[in-house]
Structures are given as C-alpha cells and as structure tokens.
Amino acid sequence: MSKEARHANDTEAAVETPTEGRADQALRVPMMRPLSDPTSIENLSLEYNEEIRDRIMTEARATELPEDLAFLVEYYDDVIGDRTEFLTRWLFYLFEELELSCVPAEHAETACEIKTIMTMYDTLLDDLSEKHDDLETFWEIAKAVLPRSEPDWDRDDLNQEYLDVGEKVWKTIDRKLKQAPRYEEFEEQFHFDMRQAVNAMDYSRVALRNPGLSNLTEAWHHSPHNMMMYGFVDVDVMFSPEFDRRDLRPLREVVDELQHMWRIGNWVITWERELEEHDYTAGIVIAARQRGLIDEEIIDELEAGETTAAEIADRIDETQIEESFVADWDRRRQRARLRADEFDSIDLDAYVDGMEFLMQNHLATRGHR
Secondary structure (H helix, E strand, C coil): HHHHCCCCHHHHHHHCHHHHHHHHHHCCCCCCCCCCCCCCCHHHHCCCCCCHHHHHHHHHHCCCHHHHHHHHHHHHHHHHHCCCCCHHHHHHHHCCCCCCCCCHHHHHHHHHHHHHHHHHHHHHHHHHHHCCHHHHHHHHHHHHHHCCCCCCCCCCCCCCHHHHHHHHHHHHHHHHHHHCCCCCHHHHHHHHHHHHHHHHHHHHHHHHCCCCHHHHHHHHEEEEECHHHHHHHHHHHHHCCCCCCHHHHHHHHHHHHHHHHHHHHHHHHHHHHHHHHCCCCCCHHHHHHHCCCCCCHHHHHHHHHCHHHHHHHCCCHHHHHHHHHHHHHHHHHHHCCCHHHHHCCCCCHHHHHHHHHHHHHHHCCCCCC
C-alpha cells in the first residue's frame, strides 16, 4: 500500500493541543473537524502528481546558485562531503517561492541566498551532533549565535574540517546580513531565533540518549525550531524597508503555525529513513512509542538486528498515525489563512501558498534528502 493511501486513527496521541491565546484570537477560529478525523495527503487539496514531481525535480536540479553560495557548496563537499549539491539547489529553489511579499525585488536573491546558507550552518551542527557525536565541536561552532561568545575557529583539538567550513559559512551569513537595510533593528531577535534552532538539535541528541525526553509535549515544544522559520522570517524583514513593525507580533504568532507545518512535512517523508538509522526522535515514531506500539524491547531487537525498521514501520502504518499529523498540518494551514486580514505590509495568503509549495516539494524529494 502506498504511503499516501494510509489512514490514521490516533490523532489525539499525535496532535498538539492548542495553547491559550488572546481572547480576540479565539473569535477568529471556526469549528474544525474533530481531532480524531484523519486526513490523507490526497485530501489536502494540493495539486500534486508525477508530472508536478518531475517538474519540481528538474527545476530544482537546474537552479543556478549565486557565486558565494556556489563556492560554499563546493567547499563544503570538498572538505566534508556529507551532503549533496542537490539539497542546496533545492533549498534555494524553494526559498525563491517561500519569501515574504514585502521583500523588494532588489533584495530577493540575497535574502534567499542567506536563508540557504543558514541551512548549511544548521546541517553542520546537526551532523556533528547526530552523526559524529562531537559535542565539543558542536558547541564551539554554536558560539556564533550564543550571547557574549565568539567561536575559536583555530582550535586544533577539535574537528578542524567542520570548524573550517563552519567559519566560512557563518562569516558569509554575517557579512551578507549586515548589508540588510534593517539589520540592526532585527539583529537581536535573529540571534535569539537561531539559538532556538541550536537548542532543538541539542534536544534531539539528548532525547535519543534519554527516551523519557521523547514525548510529544517536548517534541512539539523543541523540534519545530530546527526548521528555522523564525530565522528565515527575520532575514526577510531585515531586507524589507516597507515592512510595518506593527505586523511583527501577529506574524510571529502565525510563523509558529507554519514552522509546525514544515516540521510535520519533514517528519512525514523522513521518519522511515530515520528509523532505519536508529533515530527515534521523529514525532510519528514518538507517537507510536507513546501508544505502546513500540517499546524498549522492540528497539533493542532493532539495535541487535533481530527485527527490521521496515517491520516496525509496517506496524506504525497499520495504526495510521501518519495521517493524524497530516490532519494537524491541514488545521494549522486553515488557522494561518484565517489571519490574513490582520496584516498591512505582507500578503499572508501568498506566504501560506509558499507552505503548500513546500509540501509539494516534500513529496517530490522523498528519498533524495
């Protein structure tokens, strides 16, 4: 059975309970379908088929990168080689569509380039944490976003390849951001938001070693920040002279919904691969563990080679948990669109359209990242 044809029956276990907001916000949220009602990807009203998949892949592969970004990709692959050039081309291609409408044309490419380089910084740290278990190098590179800290890029007792690439990546981000018309105005919140991404990666590492932390409450609290959408929005507003600061508060509230949507889409296409890699921090897997579908005995059997990730995935598929996450994605999309009229300087509907394009891209690139 294809993944898209699976159905869910455990929404309560997999969906985050909304937190209280302002009283006036409650009036804008209509009755949604019950939380127990699952949704398949086919029911998201997204235009998606093999032709669209092939077009996305072709256009992403053909995307031309700006000079500085192209240099960093080549340098990254030469020195470390953990990630493919395709991932960077795809992300730059994505950010051309997922950008706040207030970014003027003369700054659009630079903003897209910075956001793509930010994902390289994120990938460096993520790989150091999960692939190499190198916390010393991880935290040295992370100092770039920590308060009153500065990385020592020349430390010879750490992974010099990662330090070398990390220095070039971060200094390129910093140099280009300082060209933004409103850099100083939004610099503090940018570094704050980047620290949340670092914290999300550290949470994933700690949760992998301490199963008690692998619960949906903490996963929803920490893990979405690894998508860095707050940081991406910070970049966009830095390069937007006409952005109205009065839009910032509601924008950040909506970004929480959109960042969760990104996290869900990423989980939907990667949880099976991560299970094969003995990474149990995806929300879909955590939900299965909380339901008792996966226990420590099964994890031990997988680690010992006595069962396979595919067998465990089949067990999860039968419970239809994945579609409950898809239903959550849909609810968040609806809630975001309901707030479109609140903004004077941005077209929120266009940005949510970009999130739909992102979900199409998630589906198209399944198995390629």
